[in-house]
Amino acid sequence: MATTHPNVLSEIDVHGQKRSMEAVTESTIELVTQEGKNKQLGFWLFIAAESVLFASFFAVYLALRHSIPNGPKPQELFELPLVFAATAILLTSSFTSVMAVMNMRQLKSGAMKGWLVLTWLLGFSFLVLEIYEFNHYVHMGHTFTSSAFGTAFYSLVGFHGAHVVFGLLWLMALLIRNARREITPYTAPKVYTFSLYWHFVDLVWVFIFTIVYLMGKVG
Amino acid sequence: MSGDTRTFKRPDRHEIQSERKIQTIAFAVSIILTILAFGAVVYALEQGVSQSFAISFIIGLAIVQVAFQAYIWMHLKDKGHGVPQLFFYIAVYVTAMTVIGLMLMSWWTA
Numbered sequence: 001m002a003t004t005h006p007n008v009l010s011e012i013d014v015h016g017q018k019r020s021m022e023a024v025t026e027s028t029i030e031l032v033t034q035e036g037k038n039k040q041l042g043f044w045l046f047i048a049a050e051s052v053l054f055a056s057f058f059a060v061y062l063a064l065r066h067s068i069p070n071g072p073k074p075q076e077l078f079e080l081p082l083v084f085a086a087t088a089i090l091l092t093s094s095f096t097s098v099m100a101v102m103n104m105r106q107l108k109s110g111a112m113k114g115w116l117v118l119t120w121l122l123g124f125s126f127l128v129l130e131i132y133e134f135n136h137y138v139h140m141g142h143t144f145t146s147s148a149f150g151t152a153f154y155s156l157v158g159f160h161g162a163h164v165v166f167g168l169l170w171l172m173a174l175l176i177r178n179a180r181r182e183i184t185p186y187t188a189p190k191v192y193t194f195s196l197y198w199h200f201v202d203l204v205w206v207f208i209f210t211i212v213y214l215m216g217k218v219g
Numbered sequence: 220m221s222g223d224t225r226t227f228k229r230p231d232r233h234e235i236q237s238e239r240k241i242q243t244i245a246f247a248v249s250i251i252l253t254i255l256a257f258g259a260v261v262y263a264l265e266q267g268v269s270q271s272f273a274i275s276f277i278i279g280l281a282i283v284q285v286a287f288q289a290y291i292w293m294h295l296k297d298k299g300h301g302v303p304q305l306f307f308y309i310a311v312y313v314t315a316m317t318v319i320g321l322m323l324m325s326w327w328t329a
């Protein structure tokens with residue numbers, strides 16, 4: 001069973017079809033090395049810690065969202081079509097990043113990079129929408145210091161936006177650094193970790209669009 | 220670790236097809252739940268549905284969507300994800316306690 005490259009050795013199974021021997025191992029490429037396993041475990045611990053951080057921002061927002069002595073109210077500010085567009089874009093980018101991981105597991109380097117580039121472009125579009133939105137709110141008199149609601153809103157949504165910015169920088173670094181590299185058990189965990197991060201950013205957004213925007217509209 | 224050539228599993232065509240199907244279903248479910256949530260709010264605003272009912276409904280949808288994404292897109296459903304699942308549940312527990320705790324405090328003092 002000892003083989004130098006997993007894709008070289010193959011055998012004929014009972015149906016006369018060629019089957020590769022690597023099927024005997026259970027781990028996919030990103031989790032086959034100890035380093036890959038450690039990265040996955042460490043990253044889940046990081047996600048748990050980040051959740052607590054976001055929980056604090058959500059809790060503060062929920063406690064302060066009615067504290068608006070002056071300045072526009074959420075009902076006047078939020079525009080559902082814009083929020084829906086941003087949500088659809090971020091959801092789709094989360095889906096494209098999982099497609100990148102699917103292709104990575106099959107060692108399809110070109111397809112993986114294509115899906116990652118698409119993920120980056122969608123993430124960037126989301127960011128552009130958010131900057132437009134914040135700029136629009138500031139012109140309407142809703143700023144970081146206009147009310148406790150304003151502070152809580154920009155802290156929470158802005159912190160999420162900062163995560164999107166960081167994710168875009170991370171993904172760009174990954175794409176540039178690995179542009180000429182093959183998919184190996186060394187490079188795969190890097191892409192896998194990024195995809196976990198990107199899903200987490202999308203997961204937080206699900207609560208943001210529900211608790212901030214939709215609940216803001218309902219009252 | 221560079222140059223590690225240990226044997227790993229490369230999913231065959233059937234596995235990848237079924238996995239791709241599951242991922243796509245998760246995407247469709249996410250989009251449908253999102254449309255439902257936005258639709259519910261638009262409907263509630265037009266028809267004057269009770270506020271608390273509308274809010275519990277959309278929060279319920281968000282929880283379902285997050286569970287779907289965590290289990291399918293973030294691979295928690297896959298084998299060997301016991302410890303990540305544990306981390307996830309701890310995160311959910313602490314998050315819920317933080318949010319509920321601070322909301323109760325702010326209600327009592329308001």
